[in-house]
Amino acid sequence: xxSLELKNVQKTYPNGAIAVRGVDMEIDHGEFIVFVGPSGCGxxxxxxxxAGLEKxxxxxxxxxxxxxxxxxxxxxxxxxxxxxxxxxxxxxxxxNMSYGLKNRGFAKDEINKKVEDAAAMLRIGDFLxxxxxxxxxxxxxxxxxxxxxxxxxxxxxxxxPLSNLDAKLRVQMRIEIKRLQRRMDVTSIYVTHDQTEAMxxxxxxxxxxxxxxxxxxxxxxxxxxxxxLFVASFIGSPQINLLPVKLSGQSLxxxxxxxxxxxxxxxxxxxxxxxxxxxxxxxADQAGSSNxxxxxxxxxxxxxxxxxxxYGELIGAGSSMDGEPVEFCVxxxxxxxxxxxxxxxxxxxxxxxxxxxxxxxxxxx
Amino acid sequence: xxxxxxxxxxxxxxxxxGMLFMSLPVWxxxxxxTHSAETxxxxxxxxxxxxxxxxxxxxxxxxxxxxMKSVLGTTMLKNSLILGIGFAIGKVIISMLAAYAIVxxxxxxxxxLFWVIFMTLLLPLEVRIIPSYEVVSSLGLLDTHVGLIVPLxxxxxxxxxxxxxFRSVPDELLEAAKLDGATAWQxxxxxxxxxxxxxIAAILIIMFVVGWNQYLWPLIMTTxxxxxxxxxxxxxxxxxxxxxxxxxxxxxxxxxxxxxxxxPVLVVLVFQNWFVKGLVESEK
Numbered sequence: 001x002x003s004l005e006l007k008n009v010q011k012t013y014p015n016g017a018i019a020v021r022g023v024d025m026e027i028d029h030g031e032f033i034v035f036v037g038p039s040g041c042g043x044x045x046x047x048x049x050x051a052g053l054e055k056x057x058x059x060x061x062x063x064x065x066x067x068x069x070x071x072x073x074x075x076x077x078x079x080x081x082x083x084x085x086x087x088x089x090x091x092x093x094x095x096n097m098s099y100g101l102k103n104r105g106f107a108k109d110e111i112n113k114k115v116e117d118a119a120a121m122l123r124i125g126d127f128l129x130x131x132x133x134x135x136x137x138x139x140x141x142x143x144x145x146x147x148x149x150x151x152x153x154x155x156x157x158x159x160x161p162l163s164n165l166d167a168k169l170r171v172q173m174r175i176e177i178k179r180l181q182r183r184m185d186v187t188s189i190y191v192t193h194d195q196t197e198a199m200x201x202x203x204x205x206x207x208x209x210x211x212x213x214x215x216x217x218x219x220x221x222x223x224x225x226x227x228x229l230f231v232a233s234f235i236g237s238p239q240i241n242l243l244p245v246k247l248s249g250q251s252l253x254x255x256x257x258x259x260x261x262x263x264x265x266x267x268x269x270x271x272x273x274x275x276x277x278x279x280x281x282x283x284a285d286q287a288g289s290s291n292x293x294x295x296x297x298x299x300x301x302x303x304x305x306x307x308x309x310x311y312g313e314l315i316g317a318g319s320s321m322d323g324e325p326v327e328f329c330v331x332x333x334x335x336x337x338x339x340x341x342x343x344x345x346x347x348x349x350x351x352x353x354x355x356x357x358x359x360x361x362x363x364x365x
Numbered sequence: 366x367x368x369x370x371x372x373x374x375x376x377x378x379x380x381x382x383g384m385l386f387m388s389l390p391v392w393x394x395x396x397x398x399t400h401s402a403e404t405x406x407x408x409x410x411x412x413x414x415x416x417x418x419x420x421x422x423x424x425x426x427x428x429x430x431x432x433m434k435s436v437l438g439t440t441m442l443k444n445s446l447i448l449g450i451g452f453a454i455g456k457v458i459i460s461m462l463a464a465y466a467i468v469x470x471x472x473x474x475x476x477x478l479f480w481v482i483f484m485t486l487l488l489p490l491e492v493r494i495i496p497s498y499e500v501v502s503s504l505g506l507l508d509t510h511v512g513l514i515v516p517l518x519x520x521x522x523x524x525x526x527x528x529x530x531f532r533s534v535p536d537e538l539l540e541a542a543k544l545d546g547a548t549a550w551q552x553x554x555x556x557x558x559x560x561x562x563x564x565i566a567a568i569l570i571i572m573f574v575v576g577w578n579q580y581l582w583p584l585i586m587t588t589x590x591x592x593x594x595x596x597x598x599x600x601x602x603x604x605x606x607x608x609x610x611x612x613x614x615x616x617x618x619x620x621x622x623x624x625x626x627x628x629p630v631l632v633v634l635v636f637q638n639w640f641v642k643g644l645v646e647s648e649k
Contacts, residue, residue, distance in 0.1 A: 053540050074546035086537035090559040099555070100545035147545075 002065070003029040003187040004050070004155055009059035011045055011211075019045040021211035022059070030185045032178070036198035036234070037201070037208035044159055046208070047191045051157050052076050063154055074103075080150035080157040083164060085140045087147070093119075094128040097146050098219055104151075118150045121180070138169045145177070149184060156188040162197065174200060195235055199223070207231045229361035232274050232354060234297040241280070241328045243273045244321055244358060252355070254326075255318035259293045261350040265364055266357075272321070274354040277309065277331040278347045291353075294346040298330050298338045308332050315343065321358075391626065398422075398619035405615045417616065425620045430619050432602060436590040438624060439528055444510075445577055445594040446628065450513040452576025453483055453569045460523030460568070461561070465553055468522070468531040470538070479528065486521045498585060508592050513583060517576070530564050531557065570636045574629045595625040 004027040019042045027033050040099040048054040050061060052073035059337060060067050068076050079100075087096050094115055101111045119125040122142045132140055148156060158177070162170045163356040178201055181188050192198055198205050199219045206216040207230070215227040219235075226232035232240050245252035245259070247267045252259045254273075265271065280294075296312030314326040330346060338344055355365040393410050400415035426438035433441075466472075467479045490497065497516045508629030534557070542552045558565075583594050593601065602618050 051540075051544065054541065073540075073543045078544065080541070080544050082537045084535065084537055086535065086541040088538065088541070090556075090562075099542075099547070103546040103551060105550075122417055147541075348387065 003031070003063070004028045004189075005065075006046075006050075006060040007060040007062070009046070009061060010051055010057050011042070011047060011049060011054060012057045018071060019211055020049070023211075023213050024328075025206065025213065025216065027187055027189070029187055032181050032190065032201060032203045033187045033189045034198040034202035034205040035189065035208055036193065036195060036205055038195055038234070041208045042211040043191045043193075043208045047080075047157055047189055048276050050155070050189060051078055051080050058359050068335055073183045076155075077151075077153050078095050078155040078157055079153040080159065081141075081144045081148050081161045083160040085132070085144040085164075087143055088142060089132055092129050093124060093135070093143050093146075094130055096132065096143055098149050100147065100151050114150045115146075118146045121149070121183075123145050137165050138173060141165065145180070149180070152184075152186075154187065156184075158188065158190040160192055161190075163192075163194075170197075177201065196237060199235070207234055211232075226354070227362070227363055229272060229274070229356040229358075232356070232363075236276060238329050239288075240278050240329065241275045241277060242321060242326075243275075243314065243317060243326055244319070245271050245273050245355075247271060252310075256316040257293060257314075257318075259291060261291060262353075262355065262365070265355060270358040271364070272356045274356060276347055276352070277343050279352040280328070280330045282330065282332055282336060283347065291350050292345050292347045293349075294328065296330070296344050296346060298340055298342050298344060299327070301337055301340075303334070303337070305334065307334055308336055310336070310338060310344070312344065391623075394565050394619045395623050398616050398623055400616055402612045402614050402616055406612060419614045421543075421620050423627050425617050425624065432478060432614075433590055433598065436593060436598075438595075438598075438621065439604070440591060441593050441595045441598045442628075444592060445596065445625070447510050448513055448571045448583065448594055449575060449577035451510065452517055453572035455514055455518030456520040456572045456576075457565055457568050459518050460520045461558070461565075463524045464527035464531055465478070465557065468528055469549070469552075473592060479524075480559070481610065482521050482524050485519065490517065492579065494585065497582075501586070508587055508589050512549075513586050513592075517579065520572075523572070526568060527561070527564065530561060534560060540568075566636055570633060573632050577629050595621065599625060 004025075006023050006025040009020060009023045012018050021042075023046060025033075035046060037043045045054055049056050052068070052071065056069050060069055062068065063076060063078070079083060088099065091099065097118060100113045101114060106114075115128070116125065119128055122145060124139060124142045124146060127135060127143075132143065141164075144161070161177070162173050165173060174197060177190075190198075190201055192201075202219050202332065203220060204217055205219055207214045207222065209230050215222055215231045222231055222235050226235065228251045229242075233242065235325070243252075243254055245254045245261065247253075247265045247269075248258070250260060250263055252262050252265075252271065252273055259273070295315045296310075297315055298310055298312040300311040302309040303309070306330075310330045310332060311327060312329075314328045317326040320326045323349075330344075330345065354363060356363050393412065394412050397405060397411045398421055399418040400411050404415060405411070422629050425432045426442075429435055467475055479502060493638060501507060501512045501516055504512070506515075506553055538556060539552060542556055543565050547555065578596060579594070580596050580600075584600070587593055587597060599618065599621050602614075603623055
């Protein structure tokens with residue numbers, strides 16, 4: 001039984017702007033789903049439609065097999081954590097957490113017990129009688145989550161909950177959210193524009209672009225097997241290397257470069273070759289790294305500690321998608337620190353290479 | 366040592382002069398009110414307090430016939446308080462509800478209605494006094510507190526202030542409240558009203574003073590002496606003073622004036638602290 005189902009959901013604003021163009025999705029009980037996409041892609045709108053804060057122009061949303069299109073947010077039994085926390089500033093932490101229960105007519109003892117349990121789980125038990133403005137950002141975020149979990153809703157909705165926190169806290173809270181969600185076993189939807197957050201949190205993630213779901217699946221599946229150019233370039237850090245090419249015989253050609261080993265591709269279309277930075281290597285002897293047509297002139301070496309990321313201009317290539325010189329990036333071990341301006345041979349396995357149709361962005365290989 | 370700070374000195378001089386200019390008349394009124402009628406008639410206004418403070422104020426406040434024909438000073442004080450407080454609270458309630466409707470309910474003509482309300486600023490009581498009187502009198506509300514207060518409590522300024530404030534409240538609070546199962550009324554009462562505390566305090570203070578100082582409307586509304594407010598009383602006392610061949614009781618007129626200024630001053634002083642504290646601590 002699907003816990004949450006979206007059927008051809010669409011959203012058109014009164015001014016004619018289309019935010020969501022037909023989304024279909026089935027979410028199982030306890031799944032952690034992440035909507036990820038660039039800002040303005042409609043991911044937040046979609047979340048707010050699930051919450052009931054935005055009207056659904058067309059299509060249906062079902063929570064536990066009941067159509068909820070015309071059900072008020074309160075009766076949908078969903079809880080939401082907002083980006084700016086949206087705590088009631090004049091109420092104490094306890095007041096904030098118990099407000100929803102009070103409105104639902106729970107008895108006082110029961111409210112107190114639920115609030116204290118949730119507070120203990122989130123380690124905010126000591127702050128119950130403080131006001132939100134006496135708390136730090138991370139603590140406020142916990143209170144916001146506490147407010148959501150005391151109600152034991154059917155669905156948790158997170159609208160970029162970590163984007164107001166600093167980097168260190170964000171990683172910490174990310175882990176905590178994941179742990180909490182596992183423990184509570186509640187179906188969750190999490191919206192973010194941060195692909196690291198998306199990759200690490202999601203059971204399945206939906207890449208959304210221009211109001212459509214480009215692809216939905218497990219994080220690793222999207223990483224290693226993206227369906228479109230957009231998904232390939234959005235998922236993965238550092239970003240996938242892209243090179244506009246044309247097919248000539250069995251080779252992909254860009255400028256003076258010719259890369260062998262490609263078959264069954266349309267000859268008369270503009271194509272894009274995609275190579276993940278971690279599929280490139282500096283030495284030929286690694287298993288399968290058969291193709292070595294590419295060379296870069298080293299520009300910048302980023303040392304991340306465990307590994308280094310080398311950026312450089314691809315020698316002999318035509319221009320990139322934006323008409324600039326093509327820059328490639330290689331992920332390599334911490335011992336590899338090449339000199340700036342030195343020239344490196346790049347090796348890769350043709351099987352790892354992805355080829356997209358430039359016009360539509362769809363994947364050919 | 367010749368480094369007198371002339372700038373500082375001039376600044377203070379200007380401030381002191383300004384202070385005297387503002388407060389001397391009040392002081393003179395007070396000082397004069399504590400002298401006997403004979404002294405005032407003989408020597409004019411007084412700069413220093415005299416010996417008749419208790420006598421005069423007792424007469425004004427508690428003795429029948431001491432100031433008006435029959436009504437006591439305390440009765441007028443009570444009437445004024447009812448008008449001031451009723452006026453202020455009425456305005457706050459009406460304008461908060463109007464602003465809540467305009468900001469949070471998307472109904473047709475909402476912004477049109479807002480501008481209609483706003484345009485009533487161009488129609489103060491003085492302009493509509495005859496129709497207002499007509500309405501109140503045909504409802505049989507002349508010489509009642511209700512008739513005194515209700516026609517005055519619609520407030521475009523109050524509505525405007527609350528509208529601006531409500532618009533600055535983040536939408537997420539409304540959404541969070543919706544998800545928490547709050548009804549429109551609960552959101553208003555549990556969240557919007559507590560958030561508006563400082564705004565409410567400010568408007569209450571301003572409106573209390575405005576209500577207290579109402580003159581024209583109470584003047585035409587009240588015909589019986591026992592419904593006079595202090596402000597009307599001051600006007601009437603001079604009329605009474607001018608009649609009859611007795612010695613004009615100027616000290617009582619001054620005493621009444623001082624009494625009339627006291628409550629607004631107290632309200633501002635007492636509420637001011639609370640209001641500033643609220644402003645500093647509030648966080649949306």
